[in-house]
Amino acid sequence: MANDSARSLERMAEALQCEELPSEFQVYAQHPVFLKDLMMNVKKFVAGDGALPATTRVLIALAAATHAKSEAWCELTRAYAGRLEVEQQTLLDTVAVASTNYMYNTFFKFRHLSGTDRFDGLPIGLRAHTFAGTSLDDKTVELINIAVSDLNACQPCVSGHVAKAKQLNLTDAEILEAVQCAATVYAGAQFLAAEKLLTA
Numbered sequence: 001m002a003n004d005s006a007r008s009l010e011r012m013a014e015a016l017q018c019e020e021l022p023s024e025f026q027v028y029a030q031h032p033v034f035l036k037d038l039m040m041n042v043k044k045f046v047a048g049d050g051a052l053p054a055t056t057r058v059l060i061a062l063a064a065a066t067h068a069k070s071e072a073w074c075e076l077t078r079a080y081a082g083r084l085e086v087e088q089q090t091l092l093d094t095v096a097v098a099s100t101n102y103m104y105n106t107f108f109k110f111r112h113l114s115g116t117d118r119f120d121g122l123p124i125g126l127r128a129h130t131f132a133g134t135s136l137d138d139k140t141v142e143l144i145n146i147a148v149s150d151l152n153a154c155q156p157c158v159s160g161h162v163a164k165a166k167q168l169n170l171t172d173a174e175i176l177e178a179v180q181c182a183a184t185v186y187a188g189a190q191f192l193a194a195e196k197l198l199t200a
Contacts, residue, residue: 005029008039015039015047016076017083024072027195034191041184047080051173055084056140057181062091063098063144064182067151068189077185093134097141098148100130105154112156139168146175147182 009029013021028035046061048054058081065073081091104124111119131141142165149157165175 002029002032005032005035008032008035012039012042015043016080017047018076018079022072022075024192027192028188030195031191038184038188038191041180042188045177045180045184051171051177052143052181055081055086056143057177058084058086059090059094059136059140060143060147060178060181061185062094063148064151064185065189066095066098067148067182068186068193070189070192072192073185073189087135090135093136094144096130097134097136097144100128101145101148101157102152104128105149105152105157108156108160109152109154112154139165139170139174142168142170143174143178147178150179151182151186 005028009021009025012025013019028038044050046057048057050057052060058077062074062077062081065077078091107124131145132138134141136144142161145161146158146165149161162175
């Protein structure tokens, strides 16, 4: 592994407070420019505090990692959350909120994509007590909802959750950082998945 790639991986590990990254991350060294971008984005939007505290960022990162079905990124975010003293129940609550969001994304994407207004007046009919029944505060729930709705490309859901976030006095910087955090993790996960396909 080239020295630059090795250093980028070390810097990512340092930022996430771990001695070593998941072994799968070694494949990033095959593309040093992508790895450097990924490392810099992890340092800026995933690790530590920014517009959002590290404990909120790690939950958004976990939601993106589970969305991408990336074992390596789930392992990394779980471990980082542990170092930040985030409880296991909070991680489960994050996954529950994200999963409930998928349900609504599916419904509202259908309504939006159907090309008709015949479903607009009909009741949603889906239960979503999870959004209010977890250890997460309302702001964190909305940030997870925004990030997941964006990953799911649900335009009406993104708009609705951004409006709710503004009602909760979340700033544009906080909302944008939630998306940047999710985008960074999702990009890293997609590279790992694509590399497996190329070498299968």
